[in-house]
Amino acid sequence: MKIIINPAVTWCKGYKKALLMHLHDEKVQSVPLSVIEVIEYIATCKKTNYQDILIRFSAHADVVKSYLDFLRHNKWLLEVPSFVAYQPISIEPSPVLKIRxxxxxxxxxxxxxxxxxxxxxxxxxxxxxxxxxxxxxxxxxxxxxxxxxxxxxxxxxxxxxxxxxxxxxxxxxxxxxxxxxxxxxxxxxxxxxxxxxxxxxxxxxxxxxxxxxxxxxxxxxxxxxxxxxxxxxxxxxxxxxxxxxxxxxxxxxxxxxxxxxxxxxxxxxxxxxxxxSMSKDKIDKCRICEYRLSCTNSLWNRQDKDILSSAPNNCTYDPTEGVWHDTTVTSTTCKL
Structure with a gap:
């Protein structure tokens, strides 16, 4: 049996970002570098199975096994017979906005x-x-x-x-x-x-x-x-x-x-x-923030309600300094 990435998660731009999104959904905050390497390895390797992955990444076996089991349990990674000719498909987001x-x-x-x-x-x-x-x-x-x-x-x-x-x-x-x-x-x-x-x-x-x-x-x-x-x-x-x-x-x-x-x-x-289609990469403060993937700050928390790219008015984290403040931080200067 070989491991493949479930095509249902590839609506995001790239396998890695899609799986990381799901991991952040459940695990919150940071994902170990070894797990990112595993995801890239699975995405590019034609033939691999569960044991092969654990052996290849034996230096981080406990962490890797935990995340592999998590991804398999949620069916974001699938095990399929190795003799099946698998053709990956690309699933794009629906152009129709569903208003629930x-x-x-x-x-x-x-x-x-x-x-x-x-x-x-x-x-x-x-x-x-x-x-x-x-x-x-x-x-x-x-x-x-x-x-x-x-x-x-x-x-x-x-x-x-x-x-x-x-x-x-x-x-x-x-x-x-x-x-x-x-x-x-x-x-x-x-x-x-x-x-x-x-x-x-x-x-x-x-x-x-x-x-x-x-x-x-x-x-x-x-x-x-x-x-x-x-x-x-x-x-x-x-x-x-x-x-x-x-x-x-x-x-x-x-x-x-x-x-x-x-x-x-x-x-x-x-x-x-x-x-x-607004996302945090279009907000100056959020674009450089290390917590943007796990942040649950709603879009309506804008300092200027009429400007979508306005910084959130209830965030006390300063991504340039990497510290939390007692008062709201709405503007930062990004040093390139």
Whole structure:
């Protein structure tokens, strides 16, 4: 049996970076140099097996065996019969952005026909499966609109429907008309909010949610790393005025969506593509940082919200000095 690299991890640019990304996902921070050498060896060697690798790298046998077992367990390395003529394939990232979660701000003016036009397009073209609503105000009409929208969302194939920050709501009877289609609440920090509705999950946001968005890992998020470690989920947020943003916590304006055609144009616009292709190598401070592959700092923690390459406003590490400070470090000078 010979060892090969699973082609499913080669969507990243090169075998080494792809496997290192997965290792950083689980092991965090640093990867021993010997493991990098092993990955390069497997990627370039035509015929090798498990024992051959351990013998070749016997000087680091314990570390190498640990990582090999980890990679095999997660099926990032595969063992296949040596007589099989294996032709490596290249798997590129999908050009279609999958928007997992649709956030919408509902007011008394939110129309059902507008929502259905948008929702059908998201389901058909972006595989969107979760609807999360917030309320612009505490009005009876807004709640009635939400009830109609939840009913429609379930009919059009949304798997989950939830309410963002229900502590904002004052009317205790608001959920009566929507409870049959409600799957979860996202509650505010330190909230004592509880629900008697069977099957409705209450997910409490941490106090530092704006600074650590990666804590929102739940069944309603589909988080992923890009090639250099930027951590985020694929979401879209449309407010009560139909302006489109990446997320309720990141009001980086993409455009306006009066209908699904507008939304299609907005999502395919250069500005939106720049946001979703943003990575830490485009931020001066992060590009030279040794922790960038394992960093889970969310993209919305920008010092300047309108500039994607702005340094994070909550990072106390200085990569030029290699030290952590007591206060935020947002600018560094890279000495070449």
């Amino acid at each position: 979660n649709f956030y919408i701000e509902i007011s008394e003016n939110t129309r059902l026909d507008w929502f259905e036009n948008i929702a059908k397009w998201l389901r058909k073209h972006r595989a969107t499966h979760s609807l999360i609503v917030s309320f612009a105000n505490d009005s009876k009409q807004a709640y009635e609109n939400a009830s109609d929208i939840f009913n429609s969302a379930k009919r059009h194939g949304f798997n989950q429907c939830g309410i963002l920050l229900p502590k904002h709501l004052k009317n205790e009877n608001v959920y009566f008309g929507i409870r049959h289609n409600l799957d979860f609440f996202l509650a505010q920090p330190n909230s004592d909010y509880k629900t008697e509705i069977n099957g409705v999950e209450v997910i409490t946001l941490p106090n530092d949610i704006v600074h650590k968005g990666s804590h929102l890992q739940s069944n309603l998020y589909s988080c992923r790393h890009n090639k250099l470690g930027t951590y985020r989920a694929d979401n879209i947020f449309i407010n009560k005025n139909k302006y489109v943003y990446p997320h309720p916590f990141d009001l980086y304006l993409f455009g306006k969506a009066e209908n699904s055609l507008d939304l299609s144009n907005v999502i395919n616009s250069p500005k939106t593509k720049s946001y979703f």
